[in-house]
Amino acid sequence: MPDPTLDPADWGALRDAAHDLLDRSLDRLQSARDGRVWTPLPDGMKAGLKAGLPAEGMQHFELAERLASLLPYGVGNTHPRFFGWVHGAGNPGGVLAEIVAAAMNANLGGRDHGAIYVEKQVLDWCRAMMGFPADSGGLIVSGTSMATIIALKAARDARIGPESRTKGAGGVRLTGYASAQAHSCVARAFDMLGLGSDALRIVPCLEDFTMDLRALRGMIAEDTRSGLTPFALIGTAGSVNLGAIDDLSGLADIAANKGLWFHVDGAFGATAILSDRVRPRLKGMERADSLAFDFHKWLHVNYDAGCVLIRDRDAHLRAFSERPDYLAPSARGLAAGNPWPVDFGPELSRGFRALKIWAHLLEHGTDKLGAAITRNVEQAAWLGAKIDDTPGLELLAPATLNIVCFRYTADGTADPDALNEAIVIALQESGTAAPSTTRINGKLAIRVNLTNHRTTRPDLDLLLSEVLRLGGELGTQ
């Protein structure tokens, strides 16, 4: 009978494999600029990932090869010419924290141990960064989607009282409000909370893609007249399409006036509070009842890492705290240190995400992280101006934050939507650059998102020259 423990029979072999993998992982990151942006997984490797469930294990050196073979096939967001969606570019130092997190194997659902104090420290830093009170509630989560569900659960329960946890929303028909540019995770949270996504009213935007506050007031009044119960107002600090920032002070005023819970989706935009250039535009965010934001986007902590802050800590606790006998708190021993993270969210067992955030902030400090954000904002402004000046290219909206939407328009293009989509796909498949697409006022756009600390001006020059070349080439086919 072999030794049933999972510890290695040969620790030396594990160490050799670990040192080798560490070097290969760092090599990969050190050469992040080299080679293709996106490299699709080769067919042979796809086939290899349809193997049967292994009944027998393998040696560490063999496992290390299998692991290392995956290194080139990420989404491409570590490359300076990845411009798609809103992805952070990651950070080599993050490898260090992941090593320690794996070795500790800590469960952050609760209890009194070192990892919990690191998460508490990180949350205190989040409150300080975002201008939230020192006694507000908070939790480190997978990302803004989860943060939004937690925040709106607290909002729902605060509005209809603790019975909502056992009886559901009952006869109360709650409605919430977000702009037409709000992220889909808000409607999904309404769906998951049993409110129905139709209960999220979509408020039209002004020409600058921010919420029309006059329309908002009208919609709240009309819903109230028809017997509905408005309860939440969701502001966007940095929309996915164009980086639009709602008038957060104006929204905070309306929420205070109408007794609504004011939630801000600041997935990437909230962290721009570290940039001297952007900070003034986020005024009003510090008045939110709850704030959802990510560390894995514009702060470049390796995936995944987000945060929810809830001003009224008791409201946060009332929405989630529930402790059966086997999780009973105590004043001393391992079950001390209450409340626990499980009292602030739906998950019990939780990994040590806070460690990589803590290490990232210690390694870089907020000044440098803010400067990287400022550089992206300057790059977007420069790119927008350059597009405006380039015959054959059309800027589809002013570049006010970090996102530039434009398209190739040469005379006689029969179907500009199809052509620009083809240009984006060709760029991605060629490995040269990876923008994504969206629609701005109905027009298909080449969308360039700059949340990348590795991007430089020559990368943007190359992008534009390739768009012009491909536009000419594909447009005449």
Ligand SMILES: *Cc1c(COP(=O)(O)O)cnc(C)c1O
């Ligand atoms: C990315 C994003 C989200 C969703 O955040 P995840 O971390 O992907 O769950 C929500 N809102 C905005 C504005 C985003 O950019």
